[in-house]
Amino acid sequence: MPDLEQATNGTKEQSRTEGRWFMRFTRAQRTLHAVLFTTFLGLAATGLPMRFSQSAWARRFASGVGGFGTIIFFHKLFAVVLTIAFLIHVKDLFTRALVHREKGIFWGATSMVANWKDVKDLVGHLRWMVGLGPKPQFERYAYWEKFDYWAVFWGMIVIGFSGYAMWFAPFFARFLPGWALNAVLVIHSEEGLLAILFIFSIHFVNTHLRPDSFPMDMVIFTGVESEEEFKHKRTEEYERVASQGKLETRLAAPPQQWQVNFARVIGFTAILIGLVLLVLTLTAYFGY
Numbered sequence: 100m101p102d103l104e105q106a107t108n109g110t111k112e113q114s115r116t117e118g119r120w121f122m123r124f125t126r127a128q129r130t131l132h133a134v135l136f137t138t139f140l141g142l143a144a145t146g147l148p149m150r151f152s153q154s155a156w157a158r159r160f161a162s163g164v165g166g167f168g169t170i171i172f173f174h175k176l177f178a179v180v181l182t183i184a185f186l187i188h189v190k191d192l193f194t195r196a197l198v199h200r201e202k203g204i205f206w207g208a209t210s211m212v213a214n215w216k217d218v219k220d221l222v223g224h225l226r227w228m229v230g231l232g233p234k235p236q237f238e239r240y241a242y243w244e245k246f247d248y249w250a251v252f253w254g255m256i257v258i259g260f261s262g263y264a265m266w267f268a269p270f271f272a273r274f275l276p277g278w279a280l281n282a283v284l285v286i287h288s289e290e291g292l293l294a295i296l297f298i299f300s301i302h303f304v305n306t307h308l309r310p311d312s313f314p315m316d317m318v319i320f321t322g323v324e325s326e327e328e329f330k331h332k333r334t335e336e337y338e339r340v341a342s343q344g345k346l347e348t349r350l351a352a353p354p355q356q357w358q359v360n361f362a363r364v365i366g367f368t369a370i371l372i373g374l375v376l377l378v379l380t381l382t383a384y385f386g387y
C-alpha cells in the first residue's frame with residue numbers, strides 16, 4: 100500500500116513539473132481576488148450576526164468577540180478595504196481602455212462582456228448536460244465566469260452604495276427622502292444575503308466542484324495552468340493563441356510545491372468558512 104501511495108504521489112509530482120505551463124492570471128489579478136475573497140468572508144462573517152442577531156449563534160459569536168460594536172467596527176473596516184480594491188480595479192480598467200488604448204477589454208474574445216457566443220455556449224452546455232449535443236468549447240472566460248464577475252461588480256455597487264448610505268445617513272439624508280434611507284437597509288440586507296448564498300453555493304460549485312476542477316481549481320492562487328488543462332478547459336482560447344503564434348509569450352514556470360500547498364490551505368479554509376456561513380444563514384433564515 101505505501102508503495103502504491105508513493106508511486107501515485109510520484110506520478111502527481113511528475114505531472115506537476117512535467118510539460119509546458121501557461122500564465123492565466125497575473126500577480127495583480129491574483130492579489131485582487133485574494134483581497135476580494137478575504138474581505139468578502141469578513142463582511143459575511145460580520146454581516147450575518149447583525150442580520151440574524153436574534154439567533155443563539157449570533158449572540159454567542161458577538162459576546163465572544165466583544166459585542167456587536169466590535170462586529171460593526173470590523174464590518175466597516177473590511178468594507179473600506181474592499182471599496183479601495185474595487186476602485187483600483189475600475190481605475191485600472193479605464194486606464195487600460197482610455198490611456199493605453201488596449202483593444203478587447205469591452206468586446207471580443209478576451210473581454211468579460213457577454214456576447215452571442217456566451218448565449219450559444221449556455222444553450223449548448225445545457226444540451227450537453229442532458230446528452231443532446233457535444234460539449235461547447237470555451238474561450239478565455241466561459242459564460243458562467245462572466246456571470247460571476249458581473250454579479251460581484253453590480254453587487255458591489257448596490258451593496259456599497261446602500262452600506263455607505265447607512266453609515267453616513269445624516270449626509271445622505273440631505274438629498275435622499277426618508278423612505279429611501281429605510282429602503283437602503285432592506286436592500287443592503289437582502290443583497291448581502293443573496294451575495295452570500297450565491298458565492299458560497301453557486302460560485303464554489305461552478306469553480307471548484309465541477310468534475311473538470313474537483314476538488315479545487317488552483318489557477319486563481321498559483322496563476323498558472325498546465326498545457327493539458329489549458330487545452331481541455333479553454334480549447335478555443337488555446338487554439339486562438341496558438342494560431343496567432345503567441346503560445347510562447349504565455350509560457351510560465353510550473354508552480355512550486357509550497358505554492359500548491361499554500362493554495363490548498365487557503366482555498367480549503369475559505370471554502371470551509373463559506374460552507375459554515377451558508378449553513379448558519381440557511382438555518383437562521385428558515386428559523387431552525
Ligand code: HEM
Pocket residue numbers: 139142143145146147149150171174175178179181182258259260261262263265266284287288290291292294295
Ligand atoms: C462597501 C461595502 C459595505 C459597506 C459600506 C457596508 C456597511 C454596512 C453598514 C453600515 C451596516 C449597518 C451596521 C449597523 O447596524 O450599524 C451593514 C450591515 C450589514 N451588511 Fe454591510 N457593508 C458592505 C458590504 C457588505 C457585504 C459585501 C455584505 C455581504 C457579504 C454585507 C452584509 C451585511 C449584512 C447582512 C448586514 C446586516 C443588515 C441587517 O441588519 O439586516 N455588507 N453594512
